Amino acid sequence: NAGVTQTPKFQVLKTGQSMTLQCAQDMNHEYMSWYRQDPGMGLRLIHYSVGAGITDQGEVPNGYNVSRSTTEDFPLRLLSAAPSQTSVYFCASSSNPGTRGDTFFGQGTRLTVV
Amino acid sequence: GQQLNQSPQSMFIQEGEDVSMNCTSSSIFNTWLWYKQDPGEGPVLLIALYKAGELTSNGRLTAQFGTTRKDSFLNISASIPSDVGIYFCAVRLSGTYKYIFGTGTRLKVLA
Numbered sequence: 001n002a003g004v005t006q007t008p009k010f011q012v013l014k015t016g017q018s019m020t021l022q023c024a025q026d027m028n029h030e031y032m033s034w035y036r037q038d039p040g041m042g043l044r045l046i047h048y049s050v051g052a053g054i055t056d057q058g059e060v061p062n063g064y065n066v067s068r069s070t071t072e073d074f075p076l077r078l079l080s081a082a083p084s085q086t087s088v089y090f091c092a093s094s095s096n097p098g099t100r101g102d103t104f105f106g107q108g109t110r111l112t113v114v
Numbered sequence: 115g116q117q118l119n120q121s122p123q124s125m126f127i128q129e130g131e132d133v134s135m136n137c138t139s140s141s142i143f144n145t146w147l148w149y150k151q152d153p154g155e156g157p158v159l160l161i162a163l164y165k166a167g168e169l170t171s172n173g174r175l176t177a178q179f180g181t182t183r184k185d186s187f188l189n190i191s192a193s194i195p196s197d198v199g200i201y202f203c204a205v206r207l208s209g210t211y212k213y214i215f216g217t218g219t220r221l222k223v224l225a
Contacts, residue, residue: 004156031211042118042202042215043157050211058212090156103147105156 003027006091006106013081013113021076021109023091029104031094032074036060036087037108043090049074081113118203118216126222133190135219137203145206146186148177151218152199160201161188195223 007022025032033048035058045058049068063085065077074093078085088110094103120137127133137146145164149157161172163179163186170177174191190197200218207214 033211033213035215040217042217043204044215045212048211056211059214092156103159105158107154107156 004091004093004104004106006089006109008109009107010110011112013078013111015081015083015113017081019078019081021078021089021091021111023074023076023093023106024072025074025091025093025104026072027093027095027104028071029093029095030071031096032068033058033092034064034066034074034076035090035092036085037090038087046076046089078111083113085111086113087111118205118214120201120203120216120219122219123217124220124222126224127193129193129195129223129225131193133193133197133221134187135189135201135221136185136187137216138185139205140184142183143205144183144208146177146179147204147206147213148175148186148188149202149204149215150199151202157202190221193221193223195225197221198223 004025030051034046035043037043044060046064047066049055052068055066088108090108091106118139147162148160151157161170161177166183167181168179176189178187200220202218203216204213
């Protein structure tokens, strides 16, 4: 009954540090994605994957890397954190993107870069 | 880049009132989605629309895919306090798995 699990829920980084945001889903979904949510800007797509070994860039990919070695996991790596990356990050998964009931978001990771 | 404009940005309504909000774009899209986000949570898909002119309901929620394929509307009937949250529209870029989200309509219901 886990759905999409994101860890950590909160994180504070210093400028220049690197870290990995974890995302795991237990629904055998092929499609997974990462979004960032900033005040007044809605959600913006960072990277997405349509299956293990396949990833592509979204709207705001700079400063982030992803890989998809398994169907279940889709980690997001911040290479060198910057204050502009302070945001709430959401991972989502879907078996058929856009289909009612098939898209699930995690609870988010609140990241602050100081 | 492509943008979705949602209006109103925020609204206060009395419990029991009907609510209307819309989402417009300067480009044509073939898939329109409506999500709700509760405080501290991720968005939850409410309604998906795939055909111009389509009208789809989900309980007290009704959404329509505009005939020009450049807009969509969401109506909530007989609002209740748990309707509070942010409502986002989203579209899928044709031929891709990329989605664009609107900036959201923040709904507050006064009991």
